Amino acid sequence: MKQNAEGRAALVRMRDVALAWGNGVTALDGLTLDVRAGEFLAILGPSGCGKSTALRLMAGLLAPTRGQVRRDGGLTAAGRVGFVFQDPTLTPWSRALANVRLPLDLAGVARAEANERAAAMLALVGLAGFERAWPHELSGGMRMRVSIARALATHPDLLLMDEPFAALDEFTRARLNDDLLALRDQLGFTVAFVTHSSWESVYLADRIVIMSARPGRVLDEIGVTAPPGRGAAFRASPAYASQCAAVLALAAAASGAVA
Amino acid sequence: MSVPASRGAPLRLLTPLLTGFAALALWELAVRWLAIPPYILPGPVQVLQTLWSDQAILAPALGVTLWTTLEALALAVVGGVLLALLFSRSRLLSAALYPFAVVLQVTPVIAIAPLLLVWLEPGSAVLVCAFLVAFFPVLSNTAAGLQAIDPGLDELFRLYGASRWQRLVRLEAPTAAPHFLAGLRIAGGLALIGAIVAEIAAGAAGQGSGLAWRIVEAGYRLNIPRMFAALLLISVSGVLIHAGLSLLSRLLPGRGAPP
Numbered sequence: 001m002k003q004n005a006e007g008r009a010a011l012v013r014m015r016d017v018a019l020a021w022g023n024g025v026t027a028l029d030g031l032t033l034d035v036r037a038g039e040f041l042a043i044l045g046p047s048g049c050g051k052s053t054a055l056r057l058m059a060g061l062l063a064p065t066r067g068q069v070r071r072d073g074g075l076t077a078a079g080r081v082g083f084v085f086q087d088p089t090l091t092p093w094s095r096a097l098a099n100v101r102l103p104l105d106l107a108g109v110a111r112a113e114a115n116e117r118a119a120a121m122l123a124l125v126g127l128a129g130f131e132r133a134w135p136h137e138l139s140g141g142m143r144m145r146v147s148i149a150r151a152l153a154t155h156p157d158l159l160l161m162d163e164p165f166a167a168l169d170e171f172t173r174a175r176l177n178d179d180l181l182a183l184r185d186q187l188g189f190t191v192a193f194v195t196h197s198s199w200e201s202v203y204l205a206d207r208i209v210i211m212s213a214r215p216g217r218v219l220d221e222i223g224v225t226a227p228p229g230r231g232a233a234f235r236a237s238p239a240y241a242s243q244c245a246a247v248l249a250l251a252a253a254a255s256g257a258v259a
Numbered sequence: 260m261s262v263p264a265s266r267g268a269p270l271r272l273l274t275p276l277l278t279g280f281a282a283l284a285l286w287e288l289a290v291r292w293l294a295i296p297p298y299i300l301p302g303p304v305q306v307l308q309t310l311w312s313d314q315a316i317l318a319p320a321l322g323v324t325l326w327t328t329l330e331a332l333a334l335a336v337v338g339g340v341l342l343a344l345l346f347s348r349s350r351l352l353s354a355a356l357y358p359f360a361v362v363l364q365v366t367p368v369i370a371i372a373p374l375l376l377v378w379l380e381p382g383s384a385v386l387v388c389a390f391l392v393a394f395f396p397v398l399s400n401t402a403a404g405l406q407a408i409d410p411g412l413d414e415l416f417r418l419y420g421a422s423r424w425q426r427l428v429r430l431e432a433p434t435a436a437p438h439f440l441a442g443l444r445i446a447g448g449l450a451l452i453g454a455i456v457a458e459i460a461a462g463a464a465g466q467g468s469g470l471a472w473r474i475v476e477a478g479y480r481l482n483i484p485r486m487f488a489a490l491l492l493i494s495v496s497g498v499l500i501h502a503g504l505s506l507l508s509r510l511l512p513g514r515g516a517p518p
Contacts, residue, residue, distance in 0.1 A: 061414055078420035089411035093433045093513045105429070106419040134513045 017067035029215035042205035050216030051194040082151030088143035097131035141172035198247040301484040309484040324469035331389030339397025347405040364395040372460035388457030393450035400442025404435030
């Protein structure tokens with residue numbers, strides 16, 4: 001495993017990656033980016049800059065047109081990477097518990113054990129008692145919690161999140177941010193989190209990379225200084241506000257570079 | 260004006276029942292007062308009497324027509340679903356065969372029936388006609404359902420390395436099910452129409468003839484009450500087939516897939 005400058009192993013190493021779609025649109029060009037083991041990485045950029053495409057490359061769902069995507073050997077087995085989409089993407093024909101159980105079912109885990117593990121994960125995301133609820137009976141925030149529980153059901157090393165809270169109201173979003181940080185403290189997974197909110201990125205991430213408009217590449221990178229646990233005090237602190245302002249300025253410069 | 264749900268349900272059931280009853284009463288009274296002879300228009304009471312007195316002729320005929328309809332529907336389900344699956348697996352096959360399915364669909368079955376009657380014995384020709392009209396809605400709806408797969412769920416199944424069988428059973432079948440059942444509802448009505456039309460074209464008399472032939476035959480004999488009785492049986496069969504297939508859709512778990 002290669003060590004990077006910070007001395008932490010990279011779970012995913014992307015070097016000079018380009019991805020062009022069949023219709024000639026170039027989504028990414030010259031993207032170089034590491035996801036380091038244990039970090040919470042936020043990927044910030046304007047709409048359509050290829051952030052989601054970068055996540056799919058990390059997941060192994062897409063192959064680059066050019067360049068290199070090296071995924072840590074541990075990630076190649078099924079269930080080592082979790083993915084949370086912009087929409088909850090639940091199966092409407094199965095209840096909450098069965099939705100969370102899906103990755104375990106696909107891996108052939110015995111039903112009783114899978115039920116137990118899925119129920120435990122539902123409880124962990126705050127949905128104990130909702131095992132038998134149908135997706136359409138749940139609120140948007142609760143559906144997203146089910147989606148997160150499903151992504152964590154296999155206890156992945158890397159959790160990829162594609163603007164998961166973008167469609168939620170501000171209060172729900174803030175609570176899910178806190179709960180996501182708590183889950184990560186508890187389970188210890190690495191996160192790559194795509195967002196177009198600089199506030200959200202500073203609140204959640206240890207490190208933020210800022211991408212250019214299409215074709216996307218990394219323009220800038222900034223580390224976040226925050227007290228452990230973060231929480232309401234951090235959200236209200238001048239340190240939070242000043243870092244948000246700094247990130248916002250960088251992001252504005254990034255989109256201004258092309259626009 | 261909208262009706263509150265509590266009052267809406269009985270109203271939706273009662274209103275057509277009362278309307279129908281009033282119309283029947285008016286019909287009966289008109290026939291009596293105007294002394295319309297039964298060979299022009301029998302009253303509803305006489306139609307019911309005929310239904311009872313001619314049951315030795317009508318019951319076997321109903322059995323023949325219903326059996327043909329159900330056989331055709333079963334064949335349409337097997338053929339339509341299998342072909343839809345093949346189409347979803349091979350774009351080439353879909354491009355090569357789908358236009359012919361459309362040609363079969365848009366050609367009126369009454370025009371094909373004489374040809375089929377030359378090639379096949381009457382019973383089989385009727386069955387093939389009913390199958391031909393019932394087949395297309397099953398095929399086109401199931402094919403559309405198989406294409407309606409949520410792209411996020413598709414990626415999720417790939418991420419977890421789902422096998423072809425797992426994809427079919429856990430993703431494709433449940434996604435396509437509501438579409439398939441919508442097609443089946445249409446096919447049920449069409450199979451009955453196809454069977455009736457083909458019976459009339461076949462004009463097969465004697466043993467083993469269906470309701471439609473009994474109508475034609477009664478027409479030759481100016482036995483108008485029996486025509487009405489047979490017509491009543493056909494209508495009731497159509498309603499029951501539709502109601503039964505609609506009930507199937509309600510048995511789907513959750514919300515099914517988005518239509």
